[in-house]
Amino acid sequence: MxxxxxxxxxxxxxxxxxxxxxxxxxxxxxxxxxxxxxxxxxxxxxxxxxxxxxxxxxxxxxxxxxNISNANPSSSANFSDADLDKMLDNAHSYDGKPMTDHDREIIKSYLKGYFQGKE
CATH class of the missing domain: 1.10.260.40 (lambda repressor-like DNA-binding domains)
Structure with missing residues (x-):
């Protein structure tokens, strides 16, 4: 491809x-x-x-x-859904309110796409 x-x-x-x-x-x-x-x-x-x-x-x-990355390939991170959920459990939106489920899914999708590009 x-x-x-x-x-x-x-x-x-x-x-x-x-x-x-x-x-x-x-x-x-x-x-x-x-x-x-x-x-x-x-x-x-x-x-x-x-x-x-x-x-x-x-x-x-x-x-x-x-899929451009300046990072060292050996420092790439693989995060599971559970890892991302744990990170997001402690996060809040910009105005300090808890994130909605929709916001969480958008952020998880972004992070997955970001880290896939670093593999």
Whole structure:
């Protein structure tokens, strides 16, 4: 699988894990839905500007979408759902209120995507 196909798969996986339709992502990223469809199929290259807008809409970094890491591979971390739940049990949202289940799932999804890119 080439880099373009890997990026396409990652965008789809993150979008779907956030229960977001292709149309919703296209609107949030200000990209034509047909263009996003081709990007997700791996049949069209994504411009750097589009990648940035997709990353922002998915609450990801462009580095994580591209699986770029400056970290030492030996320091990569693998966290199970149980590990992430333990971390989130002690966390609060920015305004000090406990996180909702929805917030927890979004954060877990982000962390999983982040650490998968470091493997």
């Amino acid at each position: 080439n880099d373009q196909e890997l990026l396409a798969r990652k965008i789809v996986n993150i979008r779907e894990s956030n229960n977001m339709s292709q149309l919703e992502l296209a609107k949030k990223a200000n990209i034509e839905r047909t263009a996003l469809n081709k990007i997700e199929k791996g049949t069209r290259k994504v411009s750097s500007d589009e990648l940035k807008r997709i990353a922002l809409a998915l609450h990801q970094s462009t580095d994580s979408l591209l």
